[in-house]
Amino acid sequence: MNLIHYKSELLSFLEERKKSRKIVGLVPTMGTLHQGHLSLIEKAKENCDLVVVSIFVNPTQFDNPSDLENYPKNLKEDVEILNHHFKNIIIFAPHTREIYGDHLKSEHFDFEELASKMEGKSRQGHFDGVGTILKKLFNLIQPDKAFFGKKDYQQLMIVKKLVNILEQPIEIVGCPISRERNGLARSSRNKRLSKSEREKATLLYKNLKMAQENFKKKPFDYIINKVKADFEKEINMSLDYFEIADSQTLTSKRVFEQGKKYRAFIAARVGKVRLIDNMALN
Ligand code: AMP
Numbered sequence: 329m330n331l332i333h334y335k336s337e338l339l340s341f342l343e344e345r346k347k348s349r350k351i352v353g354l355v356p357t358m359g360t361l362h363q364g365h366l367s368l369i370e371k372a373k374e375n376c377d378l379v380v381v382s383i384f385v386n387p388t389q390f391d392n393p394s395d396l397e398n399y400p401k402n403l404k405e406d407v408e409i410l411n412h413h414f415k416n417i418i419i420f421a422p423h424t425r426e427i428y429g430d431h432l433k434s435e436h437f438d439f440e441e442l443a444s445k446m447e448g449k450s451r452q453g454h455f456d457g458v459g460t461i462l463k464k465l466f467n468l469i470q471p472d473k474a475f476f477g478k479k480d481y482q483q484l485m486i487v488k489k490l491v492n493i494l495e496q497p498i499e500i501v502g503c504p505i506s507r508e509r510n511g512l513a514r515s516s517r518n519k520r521l522s523k524s525e526r527e528k529a530t531l532l533y534k535n536l537k538m539a540q541e542n543f544k545k546k547p548f549d550y551i552i553n554k555v556k557a558d559f560e561k562e563i564n565m566s567l568d569y570f571e572i573a574d575s576q577t578l579t580s581k582r583v584f585e586q587g588k589k590y591r592a593f594i595a596a597r598v599g600k601v602r603l604i605d606n607m608a609l610n
Contacts, residue, residue: 330418331407335468338380338420342469350377354471356462359383359421360400360516361409364506368475369414371503380469381410383421388434389457395602400519420469427464434460437493439486442578446593447482447604450568455486462487466496473499479506479513481591481606482578505605507533513605520601528565529598531558536607539572539592543609548572548582551592559596568595568602572609 332338342352353376355368361383372379383406390396403421410419424432434456442448443455466474476484484502491498506514511533512526521529535555542551552570559567571580575589584590590609595602 332418332420333422334426335422338418338468341418342378342380345378346470351473352376352469352471353379354465354469354474355379355381356465356474356476357381357383358385358399358516359406360402360519361406362506362514362516362518364477364479364514366409366413367506368477368503369410369417371501372473372475373414373417375501376473378416378418379414380418380420380471382465383419384427384461386427386457386461387424387432388428388460389454391451391453398520398600400516427461435463437490439489439493442482442486442489445482445573445578445580446569446571446595447480450595455483458483458486459490462490463494466491466494466498470496471498473501475501475503477503477505479515479605481575481593485576485578505607511537513603515603517601517603521598525564525598525601528562529601529603531562531565532594532596532603532605535559535570536592536594536605540607540609543590544584548584555594564599566597568597570594575608 353372355372357365369379369381383403385399385401387396407419410417434453436456437459439455448455476487478484488500491500508514510530512530535558539551555570556567559565571593572590573580573593575591591606592609593606595604
């Protein structure tokens with residue numbers, strides 16, 4: 329286990345390994361690791377000779393300072409978890425200054441229509457922040473493969489677009505969503521939920537399941553209105569968006585077209601915590 333805080337240290341470590349033509353995999357995370365992150369690392373270990381797990385809470389992807397401040401941070405515990413589960417991985421946990429210097433700003437990327445909807449609409453500048461940190465990590469590490477969860481499906485599509493824009497030969501691997509037994513998608517933000525909020529948060533999963541079960545049986549509008557009505561009944565919970573969208577373009581759809589793949593996307597607030605989830609419909 330190698331815990332590295334500085335770019336120069338990481339580069340000299342990677343240089344030696346790359347000489348022997350090892351396949352390098354990158355798993356970018358913001359820490360507070362859970363089984364979802366570990367499933368990505370397992371996949372990376374299966375597919376690569378050397379795996380770098382980055383742990384960095386990236387300030388430029390937060391549009392809301394209090395969200396950044398309240399984002400859980402537990403580097404010591406994360407290192408223990410990784411030590412317990414994996415041998416021979418590199419943990420890259422830089423300080424903000426090491427990554428951004430004095431220039432804590434996002435670069436702008438033309439992700440076209442992918443960035444203007446759902447998370448892009450709700451969180452101004454979010455995907456430029458994601459693109460900025462990933463460009464820095466990709467340039468530094470130059471991985472052969474990088475692993476991302478479908479939990480953040482819109483992000484996964486944006487990252488695929490990013491490597492096209494950057495013309496970097498990195499294979500982007502999408503990994504399945506890891507869920508609790510009750511269906512709740514695992515997320516670092518779940519740590520901030522009380523016990524009762526954790527229970528309530530299963531409403532996101534239940535509505536995605538409802539959408540999946542009614543898909544092709546009922547009109548999209550019926551499903552969308554049912555989700556809205558379900559959330560309106562709740563106190564201390566609010567729906568940010570629910571959309572049925574083309575799984576490639578992420579364009580919101582109201583009718584089924586033969587031969588197309590669809591996904592349902594949901595974002596909601598449970599108490600003070602904003603959660604997202606999604607599910608394939610066909
Ligand atoms: P984060 O630390 O939230 O930035 O997530 C780091 C990576 O882990 C991203 O690629 C996420 O999509 C992925 N991830 C987070 N939660 C899950 C989950 N429940 N299942 C699968 N992947 C996940």
